[in-house]
Amino acid sequence: MLESNHHRKRNFFLFFSLACLLVVAITVAAVVGSHKNEGGGVEANTVVKSTCAATLYPELCMSTIAAVPEAASSIKSSKDVLMIALNYTITTVQHNYFTIKKITAQRKSLTIREKAALHDCLEMIDDTLDELHKSDRELKNYGSKNYSFSDHVDNLLTLLSAAQTNQESCLDGFSHDGADKKVRSALLKGQMHVFRLCSNVLALIKNITDTDAQTAGNRDSSVERRLGEKNEHEWPKWLSAGDRRLLQASTVTPDVTVAADGSGNYRTVSEAVAVAPESSTRRYIIRIKAGVYRENVIIPKKKTNLMFVGDGRTTTIITGNKNVVDGSTTFNSATVAVVGDGFLARDVTFQNTAGPSKHQAVALRVNADLTAFYRCDMLAYQDTLYVHSLRQFYVSCFVAGTVDFIFGNAAVVLQNCDIHARRPNSGQRNMVTAQGRDDPNQNTGIVIQKCRIGATSDLQAVIGSVESYLGRPWKEYSRTVIMQSDISNVIRPAGWYEWNGNFALDTLFYAEYQNTGAGADTSNRVTWRGFRVLTSATQAQPFTAGNFIAGGSWLAATGFPFSLGL
16 A cells, blocks of 8 residues: 555656646747747837838828737738728728718708718718729739739829818818808818828828839839830720720711700710610710700719710700809719719810809819810809819810819819910909819829910900919819910919918929910919929929820820820
């Protein structure tokens, strides 16, 4: 019995010793593992901080990443930060959409105008979601061997710039101090939060672009980096050979014909748009015969690659009179609103006849990508042409108006156009442009090249008593370039006018290059920090169609005449 006890004690101590060793081993492994995790966390934090430092809202950037801890712990590069920030922004926009729907449903005392403005907001937030999802798809293969970031930069900057613009446009539908200011206040925090999230994603994309440029030994921006590339007339990959032949032909065969007299397939343009195919990958042509079409037309988001072909700008006229004074929002006052990408139009007039006393009354609003207009007229008074967002091109068009009559935040080039100020109401000043760039990283702006800036006959009669200017800064980073154009004496010697005191005068970018005419003398122009006279082709090249709106890759597909360079 004694020997048995001894063996039992020895076995117990042996088991106890092994157990202790096992505990120690587990403890050491845990400590080592924790140190590794801490090291990874430190590394991730360093990447997040350095990456977020490139944004305008670095603290928001870091808190955004911290809000997704399961993803944040695995961050190894700026790419990871970008993707987390983008996905977080998408989720936030979705929540914001339902918040606005809730406000719409809960507030029983909303006015017709407030309901219209909230409807605009929901539409623009839906557009924002599409733009963010498109950005996500653009970045889907980011990091793979076959992915060239530079090939996607123009699309990404365009999409994020538009997503930001939508947030401000939503708020612009409400007054700062009017009856609807309470609704605006209820939306303000959410809209600006999304605006800043989009700003950060835009900055992250821009930073990666600039880093790539530096690696290649070129520190210029993405726009300037393309200066050395050939401005070739290339067809986009999505356009079939049949479409190319169709667009270059002197005459086209329409899919449907609109005729007010009943001689076509439809009597109204809206009817023809309604039956057009959705998400079309081929060009769908709607011929609009000579006539006056009194209607408000919307080309919805899903109606892609539509083309309007009129019988002539003086004979095919689409006209309306919606306006802000009578209860519409600026956004929704457009006689024709283009939301479907790839839209083309030629030989058509877009008109709003509300008149100068009805304030904002848009003839044409475009918030669609890769759109072009040839030999078209846009006629109204205040806010004639709303170049809202994305990439747009106007060639050989006629634009007439009074206050801010070309406005918005698209990346847009107007080439070989006649741009005429009209006679406004007494006490009003004419402003050719009011550009809405509100973030320094946005690739947006209004470029007027090889155009003629003058006055309509009614203004010519009183030209000495009406002040007319090239533009004023609607938003903080407003950007407008007038180059190689003829400027008549309708434009005052100062050239430009302030929006509100010193607002944006240091941060805007207004430039003139090689203009001619009685109003082109720059010796008495404004002395704002943000205004400059360009003195070389190198300075002007970034604002040509080939560079500013990446025209070489898509304008050839329109079949319209254009110039990519100076």
